[in-house]
Structure formats: structure tokens, C-alpha cells
Amino acid sequence: MRIHCLGGGLVGSFVTRKLVEDGFEVHLFDVVNRATPAVFHLKDAASADHSSADLIVNMVPGSIGHDVLRVLHEQGHNIVDLSFSETTPDRLPAGPGVVLWDVGIAPGLSNMLVALAQRELGRLDKVSIKVGGNPAQPDEGWSYMAPFSPHDVIAEYTRPARIVRDGTVTVVPAMDELHTVDANGRTMEAFLTDGLRSLINLPADSMGEYTVRWPGHIQRYQRTTLSPDELVDAWAFDPQRPEFTWMEVRVEAGENTRVWTVEDSGKDGDSSMARTTGLVTFACVKAWSERPLFDRGVHPPEDLPDDVIHDVIEVLKNEGVAVDLRAFDDGEKR
Numbered sequence: 001m002r003i004h005c006l007g008g009g010l011v012g013s014f015v016t017r018k019l020v021e022d023g024f025e026v027h028l029f030d031v032v033n034r035a036t037p038a039v040f041h042l043k044d045a046a047s048a049d050h051s052s053a054d055l056i057v058n059m060v061p062g063s064i065g066h067d068v069l070r071v072l073h074e075q076g077h078n079i080v081d082l083s084f085s086e087t088t089p090d091r092l093p094a095g096p097g098v099v100l101w102d103v104g105i106a107p108g109l110s111n112m113l114v115a116l117a118q119r120e121l122g123r124l125d126k127v128s129i130k131v132g133g134n135p136a137q138p139d140e141g142w143s144y145m146a147p148f149s150p151h152d153v154i155a156e157y158t159r160p161a162r163i164v165r166d167g168t169v170t171v172v173p174a175m176d177e178l179h180t181v182d183a184n185g186r187t188m189e190a191f192l193t194d195g196l197r198s199l200i201n202l203p204a205d206s207m208g209e210y211t212v213r214w215p216g217h218i219q220r221y222q223r224t225t226l227s228p229d230e231l232v233d234a235w236a237f238d239p240q241r242p243e244f245t246w247m248e249v250r251v252e253a254g255e256n257t258r259v260w261t262v263e264d265s266g267k268d269g270d271s272s273m274a275r276t277t278g279l280v281t282f283a284c285v286k287a288w289s290e291r292p293l294f295d296r297g298v299h300p301p302e303d304l305p306d307d308v309i310h311d312v313i314e315v316l317k318n319e320g321v322a323v324d325l326r327a328f329d330d331g332e333k334r
Helices: 010-021 062-074 109-121 150-158 197-201 217-223 228-234 272-290 306-318
Strands: 002-006 025-030 039-042 055-058 078-081 098-101 124-135 161-165 168-172 179-183 186-193 204-213 243-253 256-264 297-299 322-328
Touching: 002 010, 010 025, 010 272, 055 062, 055 272, 062 078, 062 098, 062 150, 078 272, 109 124, 109 197, 109 243, 109 256, 109 306, 124 179, 124 186, 124 272, 150 228, 161 186, 179 204, 179 243, 186 217, 197 204, 243 272, 256 272, 272 306, 306 322
Parallel strands: 002 025, 002 055, 025 039, 055 078, 078 098, 098 297, 124 204
Antiparallel strands: 124 243, 161 168, 161 204, 179 186, 186 204, 243 256, 256 322
């Protein structure tokens, strides 16, 4: 199978390398020179010739992700989309392409875990997703470094958040509902961001996604006078600094509760966010190479069948990412 990877940033380079190591013929397209084991093309992703590709993995920044995806979809390609553009792929016009979108940790794995719970338990009362990639220790500055496009982080902090309250989709300001959370023994803060995306359509009484940061980070952002370009420099990723990614997905339905936790601290020079995001993408590509996942259309990760979702979880575990499930039934102590 020939795979075209578009975008070779922190996550894109990781996914590309994993696919090469797994024996695929991989071509990487970027407008910036990248050191990669794949065949490299210094070309614009949208205008390049992808006619020979069996599958395309779109990992360009969110600011251009939807435009690139639209072109590929119109050309009839099979596409795994990881661009997290503000305009979600379900708003694409009808086309001949087949798209699986939002295949990272959150959205992505979070959607898959919620889907497993919904298929088991039925209509959900409450869904809470808390996730963040952060330095292992806070500092006297931002206590943060961006593991993916800093401009996408800024968009996350400013775009109004779509949540579900009383069974109705509601829009609230980003950074609302700031509260303290215990991230595996770390006292951190969480606040609403617009991360539910396709999950907003799943029947539930209450649902929200929260970004997790060290205390003081978001307050500093709210009062900063730095420009977006200055924030890019301030949040530059330092590969030598220890960091971690942590996620909790909590689903409640009647007397039943399911709580998944996912955690990673990076490995062999790869950041935790590159691993937890990229391994989900890699596992989805691998599953698609083994059998057609969909015949047509544009699909969010919660459309994946149970066996593929469990395979994704096993890929993460086999690579050393901690994925744990706690189940509480019939009102057991939580």
C-alpha cells in the first residue's frame, strides 16, 4: 500500500516514521524540508499529484486543513484526517472520497471510548473529557509548551465551546467552568474548550470537553498582551524538557459509570502528545490497510466498529501508553 502523508510537524513526522517502520511505502509532502525515512516531496500538499496514493493522511495545520481536505475529497481519495480544522469535515459537500476524521487522542480516542460506553449502556447521562499535554513540572512562566501548532492552541482558547446541557447543544465562552482537577496526583486546572466536535451529536444529557493545564496558565493567557506570533515563541516546544499527556474520559448512564485514563510521558525522543495522537492515527491507517473501513462518506471516529477501537487501544498499550478502565455498576462507590 502506498500512503501519502501531508505535513511533517511533530505529530506528522512521528506518524510517517511509524508507517515506514511497519513496512508501508510512504511519501511525505511538506512545504518545509524534513528529515524523514519516507520519500520526501518539497511540495504544497493540495496541489501535489496524489493519483498513485492508496490512502492519504492529512496532517497539515488546522488553518489550511479543511481546504486541503476538500480538494482531496473532491478527487475521490481515501483520507485519514488529523488536521483538526475549525470547519469540521462533516460539512464537506458530497464527493467521491472516503474520509475518517479527527483520529488523534482528543478528539479521536476520546470519541471511540465514549462510543464503546454508549453501545454498552445506551443513552448517556453525562460525558466529561479532560485532556492536556503539559511540562512535567510547572515553572514561573507559562508552565506550557505547545506540542502541536501554537496557532491551533490559540484558536482552541478563543473559539466558543459547544457543549451539551439538559440534552441541548449550548455555546459558551471558551475557558468557562475553570476548576481544579487531580491528574494522577498532580493538582491542575481544567476549562471548557471546543473539543467535542462530532460527539455533540451523540444523545446525552450533559457533555463537555475540558483542556487541562498547570494552575495559572490560562489566567496568564487571559491577561497577556503578547501577539499570536510572540506566543508561538513563548510556547516553543523544548524536546529536552520532560512532559506528559493525560486524559480522563468519564461516562455516566444511570447507575453505571465508565472511567478511562490515558497517560504517557514520551519515549525514545518522541513527545507524549506525538505518541498519544500519532499512535491513534497510525492504528487507524493500519486497520484501513487490512480491510475497507467504510465504503463511502465522511466518518468521525465514533463510527469505527468495536474491534477496530479495541485494536487502537492495544496499539497504544503495546507502545507503552497507559490506558486503564475502571467500571462501576449499580451505584458502586466511585
